[in-house]
Amino acid sequence: MPIDTDLAVTRRIVIPAGELRERFSRSSGPGGQGVNTTDSRVELSFDVARSPSIPDDVRPRLLARLATRLADGVLTIAASGQRAQLANREAARARLVSLLRDAAAPPPPKRRPTKPSRGAKERRIAEKKRRGDIKRGRGGRYDD
Structure with a gap:
């Protein structure tokens, strides 16, 4: 997934690269001297609530399903698993696409209620x- 291109979430949702905000910081964990000097951690932010790229009929579903991850309508994803900044940028974008695709999916069809058949009941x-006969056959062992 190239860095400076639009993100295709679904056929209807394409996010222009200009709507994404990236912040870089130092990553934690092992890495020797390099971890103290390179800003390889990436925070990718996307404003779900105010983005013109999100269709109006999909926006409420996204906001509802991502409610626990949003801060003031903005979805932020942090990636610091790789040592290279470029790899973390790509990982963050892939995670953003995956989250938005899952949240934008239409709800499953309603379940049609069914009843067990007569044979199943019998x-x-x-x-x-x-089972009752088996259990009744065990009786008498503990009676005094």
Whole structure:
């Protein structure tokens, strides 16, 4: 996923690179002297609430499903797993696309309520009777 190109989330949702904000900072963890000098950690921010790239019919679904991850309508993703800044930028963009794609998916169709068939009910009752007979056959061992 090239860095300075638009992000295709779905066929209807394409985020221009200009709507993304990136901040860089020093990453934590092992890495020797390089970890103290390179700003390889990436924070990628995208304003879900005010983006013109999000269709108006999809926006409420995104805001509802991402509510716990949003701060004032802005989705922020941090990536610091790689040593190279470029790799972390690509990882953050891939994670953003994945999150938005999952959140934008339409809700599943409603379940049609069904009832068990007569045969299924009869099999269930027969099995209950069998279990009861087995348990009744155990009686008397503990009676004094």
